[in-house]
Amino acid sequence: MITSRRTVFFISDGTAITAETLGHSxxxxxxxxxxxxxxxxxxxxxEKASHVVKQINLEAERTGAPPIVFSTLIDPEIRxxxxxxxxxxxxxxxxxxxxxxxxxxVESSQIVGRYHTVVNSNDYDVRIDAxxxxxxxxxxxxxxxxxxxxxxxxxxxxxGKTPTCIYLGLQFGIYAANYxxxxxxxxxxxxxxxxALLPFRKKLFGLTINPERLHRIRSQxxxxxxxxxxxQCQSEIAAAESIFLANQIPFINITSMSVEExxxxxxxxxxxxxxxx
Amino acid sequence: MITSRRTVFFISDGTAITAETLGHSxxxxxxxxxxxxxxxxxxxxxEKASHVVKQINLEAERTGAPPIVFSTLIDPEIRxxxxxxxxxxxxxxxxxxxxxxxxxxVESSQIVGRYHTVVNSNDYDVRIDAxxxxxxxxxxxxxxxxxxxxxxxxxxxxxGKTPTCIYLGLQFGIYAANYxxxxxxxxxxxxxxxxALLPFRKKLFGLTINPERLHRIRSQxxxxxxxxxxxQCQSEIAAAESIFLANQIPFINITSMSVEExxxxxxxxxxxxxxxx
Numbered sequence: 315m316i317t318s319r320r321t322v323f324f325i326s327d328g329t330a331i332t333a334e335t336l337g338h339s340x341x342x343x344x345x346x347x348x349x350x351x352x353x354x355x356x357x358x359x360x361e362k363a364s365h366v367v368k369q370i371n372l373e374a375e376r377t378g379a380p381p382i383v384f385s386t387l388i389d390p391e392i393r394x395x396x397x398x399x400x401x402x403x404x405x406x407x408x409x410x411x412x413x414x415x416x417x418x419x420v421e422s423s424q425i426v427g428r429y430h431t432v433v434n435s436n437d438y439d440v441r442i443d444a445x446x447x448x449x450x451x452x453x454x455x456x457x458x459x460x461x462x463x464x465x466x467x468x469x470x471x472x473x474g475k476t477p478t479c480i481y482l483g484l485q486f487g488i489y490a491a492n493y494x495x496x497x498x499x500x501x502x503x504x505x506x507x508x509x510a511l512l513p514f515r516k517k518l519f520g521l522t523i524n525p526e527r528l529h530r531i532r533s534q535x536x537x538x539x540x541x542x543x544x545x546q547c548q549s550e551i552a553a554a555e556s557i558f559l560a561n562q563i564p565f566i567n568i569t570s571m572s573v574e575e576x577x578x579x580x581x582x583x584x585x586x587x588x589x590x591x
Numbered sequence: 592m593i594t595s596r597r598t599v600f601f602i603s604d605g606t607a608i609t610a611e612t613l614g615h616s617x618x619x620x621x622x623x624x625x626x627x628x629x630x631x632x633x634x635x636x637x638e639k640a641s642h643v644v645k646q647i648n649l650e651a652e653r654t655g656a657p658p659i660v661f662s663t664l665i666d667p668e669i670r671x672x673x674x675x676x677x678x679x680x681x682x683x684x685x686x687x688x689x690x691x692x693x694x695x696x697v698e699s700s701q702i703v704g705r706y707h708t709v710v711n712s713n714d715y716d717v718r719i720d721a722x723x724x725x726x727x728x729x730x731x732x733x734x735x736x737x738x739x740x741x742x743x744x745x746x747x748x749x750x751g752k753t754p755t756c757i758y759l760g761l762q763f764g765i766y767a768a769n770y771x772x773x774x775x776x777x778x779x780x781x782x783x784x785x786x787a788l789l790p791f792r793k794k795l796f797g798l799t800i801n802p803e804r805l806h807r808i809r810s811q812x813x814x815x816x817x818x819x820x821x822x823q824c825q826s827e828i829a830a831a832e833s834i835f836l837a838n839q840i841p842f843i844n845i846t847s848m849s850v851e852e853x854x855x856x857x858x859x860x861x862x863x864x865x866x867x868x
Contacts, residue, residue, distance in 0.1 A: 329855035343699035422620035578606035
């Protein structure tokens with residue numbers, strides 16, 4: 315039951331991705347409120363800051379309630395300007411930086427937009443290389459690079475393998491390949507792993523999903539096909555899980571998980587060593 | 592100049608991605624300190640919490656300095672347990688939740704790991720569909736789906752187009768295609784756009800990069816090739832930028848930007864309407 319709505323601003327001198335991340339974490343704790351969200355990135359001078367204050371104040375007037383503002387503003391002058399608005403401002407640096415300076419016995423350097431700046435171009439290279447690995451080893455295109463893979467995800471078509479592999483590359487610098495279990499793999503030889511995967515069994519990790527959810531996902535792609543039918547989804551999933559169990563391949567059910575969660579679980583359960591911190 | 596090092600923990604009942612994001616934002620403000628980072632996700636019961644406290648205390652003893660702890664712990668009992676360790680704990684919910692409850696005049700629901708849970712499976716579908724769009728329309732494979740694209744990134748090979756398109760899909764639900772400017776496009780007809788792109792010129796956005804950086808990136812892929820040579824990089828980039836200018840295609844230089852930053856800039860500069868909030 316929705317009881318009210320409130321305008322929320324995410325404001326930053328950089329991309330505003332951090333402001334959104336922390337704001338979303340907090341807001342998901344509040345049911346029953348609809349949040350109207352406005353993101354304002356790259357607020358890196360006083361002119362832009364003054365404009366933002368006007369926007370917040372107008373919204374306060376329009377809605378009759380002070381907007382909630384999540385911000386990551388390094389520059390103290392810009393931060394104070396936004397805090398002088400009619401919004402209720404939650405700023406990451408305001409909340410933590412003074413204490414952190416005390417705990418670390420140093421002063422921070424207050425460089426605007428620093429977080430997402432490529433200080434280390436090696437990190438950038440690792441990341442791009444890992445994403446390219448995911449793309450080049452997607453969907454069982456080839457197994458010839460599996461010796462370079464940190465992990466090989468297996469599962470039926472549309473069980474979340476591809477986005478998870480890409481995310482593992484982007485976020486953690488993990489080299490992740492994926493192999494889709496085809497009908498031949500699933501129903502050809504009872505409970506046996508495809509030959510191509512045998513040399514890599516220690517790198518295998520299974521993804522499974524509830525048949526109803528898979529049916530819905532596949533139906534969007536190919537409505538009313540045999541591929542998308544609930545019966546087909548049920549039998550493919552049963553066969554896949556049976557292969558996982560028979561071959562002692564660890565697996566997780568991703569039905570109610572986001573891509574981030576699947577990736578974090580894969581990392582955690584396999585004790586993979588990330589290349590990006 | 593490095594003056595000290597400190598151990599940092601990122602702790603969460605969920606993926607710990609939020610804890611890392613906020614911690615990294617803060618830590619990049621401190622030069623001269625090396626941070627040894629330990630991420631502990633899925634700390635969702637008291638047994639795990641007690642184990643974490645021991646780990647933090649051992650590290651305090653080993654290093655002779657209290658570790659810095661960034662956490663996102665919803666459960667008050669688990670949170671208090673971690674805060675009772677010898678670390679200096681910065682918890683997102685501890686810092687903000689009470690004030691936010693007051694500002695929103697409600698109590699939060701305190702559901703562990705809520706943030707990344709798929710509440711809305713439509714969001715999941717949009718996200719995956721957008722990522723698949725990026726994959727299916729990568730590298731100029733085909734231009735036939737460009738009418739469905741929100742944006743078409745153009746630039747020379749290895750200028751950051753592919754990861755940006757994927758990130759735009761993952762993070763914002765934006766349908767992004769990309770088209771690499773080949774030698775034929777660049778040097779065939781002076782300053783003209785490739786015919787295939789003409790119908791979509793309003794969706795075009797250019798990425799460019801400094802020649803030295805491109806040279807390094809390409810050299811990793813194909814060392815000592817003509818493709819990777821500095822001269823080739825210089826002439827390709829000059830021709831690409833000339834095409835952008837001659838055809839009034841907006842573009843950015845991504846040399847010192849992270850993938851997140853490029854994606855946020857593309858979103859912002861093109862005023863694209865995101866499908867994921």
